[in-house]
Amino acid sequence: MPLALVVRENKKLVVEEFDLPKYGPKELLIKVTHVAQNPTDWKHVHFDLAKPGSIVGCDFAGEVVEVGSEAVGNYKKGERVAGCVHGGQDAKLDVRGAYSEYVVQEASLVFRYPSDMSPEAASTIPLASITAALCLFHEMNLPFPPATAQVPVLIWAGSTSVGQYAIQLAKAAGCYVITTASAARHDYLKELGADVCFDYKDKNA
Known part of the structure; x- marks a missing residue:
């Protein structure tokens, strides 16, 4: 069994x-x-x-x-x-x-x-990607990609599993993507589609 x-x-x-x-x-x-x-x-x-x-x-x-x-x-x-x-x-x-x-x-x-x-x-894809999609397209009612939502979206903790999917999906929906992460992750997150990255350790972030 x-x-x-x-x-x-x-x-x-x-x-x-x-x-x-x-x-x-x-x-x-x-x-x-x-x-x-x-x-x-x-x-x-x-x-x-x-x-x-x-x-x-x-x-x-x-x-x-x-x-x-x-x-x-x-x-x-x-x-x-x-x-x-x-x-x-x-x-x-x-x-x-x-x-x-x-x-x-x-x-x-x-x-x-x-x-x-x-x-x-x-095996790491399903739940994180679904969570990001539900947040953006169900809770926030963003248009499904490809689209030109042309609205700013803040994704806190962009280097997490959910955050990385959220950045890509928001960008595909035409959003201006703002995110937070440690400075070492900024270049990578911009490759995913983030327009602006802030260091979450910065007290002014």
Whole structure:
């Protein structure tokens, strides 16, 4: 039986066997090969947000094992994909986390990644990029790229995972991008699309 990192009472994490998850007609069954760690993973456990019996973890990369009959994207068994799930949710809802040997996700919510990209790198993309996109295009209602929003946007902590995606997406939406980071990161962030960088250590920033 496959293994997973499961939340138990009193914030305890244990490695346990679990039944191979069932997949629906629009979903893929994926064998997880790599995962990434996000703040939400440990916070779900530390702040008692994860239900006992749930599997934690969001970001993953892996290989397609089974394809639902109505799954979009023309995925094939053995293809390398990456995506994310909402780990730490109630296992009774059949929502399972990424810190397991197998995971199920809708085909529309995973992606193929280039052959020259490592699965380690691919596993870090989903949650950070989605977080940045939701902030810019859902919460702030910026137009989807390509666009010419022509508005200034401040992205605090631009060198973080979310910050780097936010800079690129905001620039693609036509924004004037202002960000903060340590001085050593300014040139790199300008390559990503930042127009102005401020040192977050500067008391005047």
